[in-house]
Amino acid sequence: MSLFSTLTVVRIATLLIATSIAASPAFADVAPTATVVIDNFSFGPAQLSIAAGATVTWENRDDIPHTVVEDASPRTFKSPPLDSGEKFSQVFVKPGTYRYFCSLHPHMTGTIVVK
Amino acid sequence: MPDITKDTDQPEILSGHGAKRRTALSCMAWAGAGMLWTLNGGVPGSKLLGGTAQAAEVDRHAFSFVQISDSHIGFSKDPNLDPASTLKEAVDKIRTSKEKPAFMIHTGDISHLSKPGEFDTAAQIIGSAGLDVHYVPGEHDVLVDDGNSYFERFSKPADKKWYSFDQGGVHFIGLTNVLNLKGGGLGYLGDEQLAWLKQDLARRSSSTPLVVFAHIPLWSLYPEWGWGTDDSAQALSLMKRFGSVTVLNGHVHQVAQKVEGDISFYSAMSTAFPQPGPGKAAGPGPMKVPADTLRTLLGVRSVNYVPGKIELAIVDTRLSV
Numbered sequence: 001m002s003l004f005s006t007l008t009v010v011r012i013a014t015l016l017i018a019t020s021i022a023a024s025p026a027f028a029d030v031a032p033t034a035t036v037v038i039d040n041f042s043f044g045p046a047q048l049s050i051a052a053g054a055t056v057t058w059e060n061r062d063d064i065p066h067t068v069v070e071d072a073s074p075r076t077f078k079s080p081p082l083d084s085g086e087k088f089s090q091v092f093v094k095p096g097t098y099r100y101f102c103s104l105h106p107h108m109t110g111t112i113v114v115k
Numbered sequence: 116m117p118d119i120t121k122d123t124d125q126p127e128i129l130s131g132h133g134a135k136r137r138t139a140l141s142c143m144a145w146a147g148a149g150m151l152w153t154l155n156g157g158v159p160g161s162k163l164l165g166g167t168a169q170a171a172e173v174d175r176h177a178f179s180f181v182q183i184s185d186s187h188i189g190f191s192k193d194p195n196l197d198p199a200s201t202l203k204e205a206v207d208k209i210r211t212s213k214e215k216p217a218f219m220i221h222t223g224d225i226s227h228l229s230k231p232g233e234f235d236t237a238a239q240i241i242g243s244a245g246l247d248v249h250y251v252p253g254e255h256d257v258l259v260d261d262g263n264s265y266f267e268r269f270s271k272p273a274d275k276k277w278y279s280f281d282q283g284g285v286h287f288i289g290l291t292n293v294l295n296l297k298g299g300g301l302g303y304l305g306d307e308q309l310a311w312l313k314q315d316l317a318r319r320s321s322s323t324p325l326v327v328f329a330h331i332p333l334w335s336l337y338p339e340w341g342w343g344t345d346d347s348a349q350a351l352s353l354m355k356r357f358g359s360v361t362v363l364n365g366h367v368h369q370v371a372q373k374v375e376g377d378i379s380f381y382s383a384m385s386t387a388f389p390q391p392g393p394g395k396a397a398g399p400g401p402m403k404v405p406a407d408t409l410r411t412l413l414g415v416r417s418v419n420y421v422p423g424k425i426e427l428a429i430v431d432t433r434l435s436v
Contacts, residue, residue: 040398041340063192063400065228065258071298081228081258084192101298104254107341109299 035059036110038066038082038102043110050092052114057089058082066108071099078103178217178283181209181246182328182416184365185385187255188237189227193403198227198387203240204434205386205415210244216417217282219246222365222383223253223293223330225269234268249280253330253366254293262294277308279315284422286319288312290329292344302331302344309349316353324359324420324427332364334373334380337393342367351378361418361427367399369412370431381429384414410434 032054037044039061050056058068060082068079068088077100079088092098092114102108186202195201209216221241226233234256241248250269257265266276279288290312292302304312319325327333333350336342344350354360360378368390371382388401389412396402404412411433419428 040396041400042398062398065255067258069298083228099298103296104258105341106296106298106300107338 031055033057037061038108041066041102041105041108043100043102043108046109047111047113049113049115052095053091053093054114055089055091056112057087059087060084065104066102067104068100069103071101071109176283177419177421179214179417179419180282181216181219182222182363182383182418183209183219183241183386184222184330184383185224185253185368185387186221186237186241187224187227187385187387189230189233190387190401192401194401194406194409195388199236199240201410201413201434202237202386203243204410205413206240206244208415208432208434209246212417216246219244219248220287220289220328220363221248221250222328222363223251224255224365224385225250225253225265227255229256229258229262229264231264234265238268249278249287249289249328251289251329252291252293254296257293277311283420285324285326285420288315288325288327290327290333290350292329292331292333292347297345300345301338301341302329302333302347304344304346304350309346309353312350313353316357319357321356322358324361325354325357326361326363326418326427327354328363330364331366332371332380332382333362334375336367336371336373336382340393340399342393342399351375354378359427361429363416363418381416383416384412384431384433386413386415386434389413411436 032051034048034050034054034056036048036056036058038058041062041064043058048056058079060066061084063084065081065083067081068077068090069075070077076098077090081104082088092112095114098112098114100110100112183202183205187198188202190198209219219241225237252262252265252269256262262276270276271278274289276291276294277289279286281287290304290308292304294303295305296303329344331344332342333344333347355376358377362378362380364380364382365385367382368385368388369382369392370384373380388409389404390399391402402412414431414433417430417432419430
């Protein structure tokens with residue numbers, strides 16, 4: 001599972017590099033991005049709507065590690081443990097409703113709606 | 116509102132035993148480092164710490180054990196940049212105590228990030244007490260590999276992820292409630308563990324005192340912050356026929372207690388950092404307390420058992436007063 005997560009992170013990083021290239025002025029079609037902040041053991045915003053193809057980045061601002069894990073089986077995304085200040089990004093290509101939670105503190109939940 | 120107490124505060128009473136307990140508490144005396152709780156047939160009373168006349172008449176089969184919790188080795192932020200040093204102070208307190216405990220339990224969050232170096236540091240410090248140690252994992256110990264790096268290191272070969280053992284007529288049960296947690300849920304034991312527990316308890320007589328320990332509370336201490344276990348009611352229903360059940364946990368980094376029927380619940384202090392009382396802050400993270408206050412909010416617990424009296428005495432001692 002951690003191998004999968006690592007690969008996911010590497011893949012996302014590659015996509016981010018691609019995105020930053022795409023975001024240069026020479027290209028008009030900029031991939032949208034959004035941020036979810038983890039603070040005081042909660043995801044903010046808890047519900048987020050994005051366009052298909054957008055990248056969501058979670059940033060942990062707590063003093064305690066958290067994770068971002070899709071609440072589905074099989075699941076399409078699961079972050080490694082995010083220590084304070086660490087981030088995790090996921091690209092959402094397919095429209096739908098994605099529920100997720102922190103696998104360490106499962107009362108922490110959030111939803112990404114991809115339109 | 117859950118019953119959260121510091122051991123220097125007058126506890127609130129929650130249970131149906133309230134009136135009886137309040138009477139007992141009214142004659143309570145307080146001593147610097149801690150309070151002595153006694154459990155007699157499931158009804159707690161109290162006496163002055165240090166007033167150990169009764170200790171002198173202890174049956175020679177009596178024994179004590181110690182609980183430490185939430186050492187969070189690897190954490191390095193306000194209010195504790197070096198939890199290894201406060202863990203060492205806690206272990207030194209145990210090592211140099213006059214009465215040698217039979218063993219130690221650690222109720223989880225040994226490490227902060229499940230890193231091998233964190234586990235090594237913790238094991239080395241805890242090992243300096245020279246005691247047999249029974250561990251249960253916290254969520255911080257099973258961050259990677261489904262917890263295998265924890266279980267390979269801290270589980271005994273014969274034990275799986277949960278286990279029991281006997282000491283001096285008391286049956287001890289170590290449970291894991293930090294794996295396979297469900298979105299929107301709390302701590303979780305799972306059907307396999309509950310089936311094992313049922314089988315394990317079926318072989319014990321109802322007069323056997325039980326001591327159950329796990330990381331996350333097995334009672335609804337504050338579900339809004341995840342301080343509870345989804346399927347704990349199923350586990351506790353298996354224990355209802357027993358006359359003396361003591362449940363010890365960590366996770367909340369503070370002394371808290373509750374009595375429900377014949378089952379007594381006790382949450383322990385951390386050796387690393389305190390957390391706020393339930394609902395007393397925006398979230399349950401580390402409390403940023405001044406350096407000169409930190410050690411008054413960290414501590415260790417000693418539990419004494421005297422055969423025949425079905426009596427357990429619980430003493431929470433702070434690293435400094």
